[in-house]
Amino acid sequence: MIVTGGGSGIGRCAAHELASLGAHVAIVGRNPEKLETVRIEIEEDGGSVSTHVSDIRDEETVAATIATIIKDHGRIDGLVNNAGGQYRAAIKDITTKGFEAVVRSNLTGGFIVMREVYNQWMAEHGGSIVNMIADIWHGWPHFSHSAAARGGMFTLTESAATEFAASGVRVNSVAPGSIASSGLDTYDAKDTEFIQKGVSPHIPLQRFGTESEVSSAIVFLLSPGASFITGSCVRVDGGAPNARRGWWELQPAENNTPFNGFHRASEPAILAAAHQGEQR
Numbered sequence: 001m002i003v004t005g006g007g008s009g010i011g012r013c014a015a016h017e018l019a020s021l022g023a024h025v026a027i028v029g030r031n032p033e034k035l036e037t038v039r040i041e042i043e044e045d046g047g048s049v050s051t052h053v054s055d056i057r058d059e060e061t062v063a064a065t066i067a068t069i070i071k072d073h074g075r076i077d078g079l080v081n082n083a084g085g086q087y088r089a090a091i092k093d094i095t096t097k098g099f100e101a102v103v104r105s106n107l108t109g110g111f112i113v114m115r116e117v118y119n120q121w122m123a124e125h126g127g128s129i130v131n132m133i134a135d136i137w138h139g140w141p142h143f144s145h146s147a148a149a150r151g152g153m154f155t156l157t158e159s160a161a162t163e164f165a166a167s168g169v170r171v172n173s174v175a176p177g178s179i180a181s182s183g184l185d186t187y188d189a190k191d192t193e194f195i196q197k198g199v200s201p202h203i204p205l206q207r208f209g210t211e212s213e214v215s216s217a218i219v220f221l222l223s224p225g226a227s228f229i230t231g232s233c234v235r236v237d238g239g240a241p242n243a244r245r246g247w248w249e250l251q252p253a254e255n256n257t258p259f260n261g262f263h264r265a266s267e268p269a270i271l272a273a274a275h276q277g278e279q280r
């Protein structure tokens with residue numbers, strides 16, 4: 001199994017889970033120290049893991065990495081195309097270089113990894129691919145570059161599912177909403193506070209998701225339990241895209257209580273925090 005972005009967050013969690021199920025896991029990322037830390041963790045737990053330093057946007061390195069994994073481990077049964085990320089910016093402030101950096105990180109890079117895994121192994125032997133996207137439905141203001149890229153990855157997944165089906169390759173996507181992963185550490189303190197106080201009350205399940213809640217969707221899609229599922233997207237978002245403005249005000253009074261540490265958005269302090277966030 002290959003997990004890109006396996007050195008932290010959701011990728012690290014999925015790598016642990018896959019290794020605990022008996023897979024050899026090849027984790028890919030740019031930072032060798034992060035990969036090494038996860039390698040030690042997995043080996044301490046008795047798992048089998050290898051580390052591969054590669055920027056998913058660099059097609060020569062990606063092609064060589066996939067070839068190395070096949071040479072050293074003999075097969076690739078699954079790909080978790082998880083590496084990615086973005087920074088917060090309004091459209092008016094995004095430079096072309098910044099836009100392209102995010103699109104290359106979240107669309108072109110994933111495309112390169114998927115194509116190489118398919119061409120070098122899965123076309124002949126079958127397999128399963130999970131592409132990570134995000135809660136981008138109806139747009140993602142202040143993360144528009146990432147939404148554009150993930151929307152592309154969503155339809156790339158659907159196209160690949162059909163093209164690869166005859167080779168016995170299933171391709172699906174997972175769309176996390178707000179997940180309390182180590183990835184949130186990359187945002188500054190003000191953004192994190194706003195995300196926690198301002199965003200959670202708008203999620204029907206009233207909390208952020210966990211890395212393991214995303215990881216379990218990934219592992220399910222890779223497993224034989226999902227053998228008739230291809231071209232699909234599993235949302236792991238606490239119902240966030242289904243919430244309509246003001247929905248919480250219509251809840252019965254007995255539901256309008258603190259839940260998982262958060263009060264509903266009608267609480268003045270939370271509204272103020274959310275409003276502050278909107279102004280920045």
Ligand SMILES: CCCCCCCCCCC/C=C/C(=O)SCCNC(=O)CCNC(=O)[C@H](O)C(C)(C)COP(=O)(O)OP(=O)(O)OC[C@H]1O[C@@H](n2cnc3c(N)ncnc32)[C@H](O)[C@@H]1OP(=O)(O)O
Pocket residue numbers: 084085086087088089095097098099101102105142177178179183184186191192194195199277
């Ligand atoms: C706060 C409001 C909240 C609203 C509600 C949201 C709900 C929250 C839920 C959060 C959901 C998402 C979570 C996650 O995805 S977690 C994963 C987070 N991890 C990361 O994002 C890390 C990976 N990110 C990156 O590596 C970079 O952001 C990037 C994708 C851009 C790739 O970086 P790279 O190293 O290749 O690129 P450069 O650093 O060389 O930069 C190239 C140009 O990109 C522009 N840029 C990059 N960073 C920034 C920045 N922080 N601010 C502005 N511009 C940036 C810039 O133009 C760079 O060119 P220059 O270097 O010439 O300036």
Ligand SMILES: NC(=O)C1=CN([C@@H]2O[C@H](COP(=O)(O)OP(=O)(O)OC[C@H]3O[C@@H](n4cnc5c(N)ncnc54)[C@H](OP(=O)(O)O)[C@@H]3O)[C@@H](O)[C@H]2O)C=CC1
Pocket residue numbers: 004005006007008009010011028029030031032034054055056057082083084085086105109132133134135175176177178179180181182183184186
């Ligand atoms: N947490 C959340 O709420 C959400 C997360 N997501 C997405 O889920 C995925 C995992 O995120 P999460 O675990 O939270 O965040 P992390 O920042 O912890 O994980 C992202 C991983 O991707 C790797 N990575 C980033 N860019 C590249 C690249 N160009 N080449 C190789 N590796 C790269 C990073 O490793 P390194 O620095 O070593 O390169 C890092 O390990 C990402 O695609 C993220 O955007 C989507 C929606 C919500």
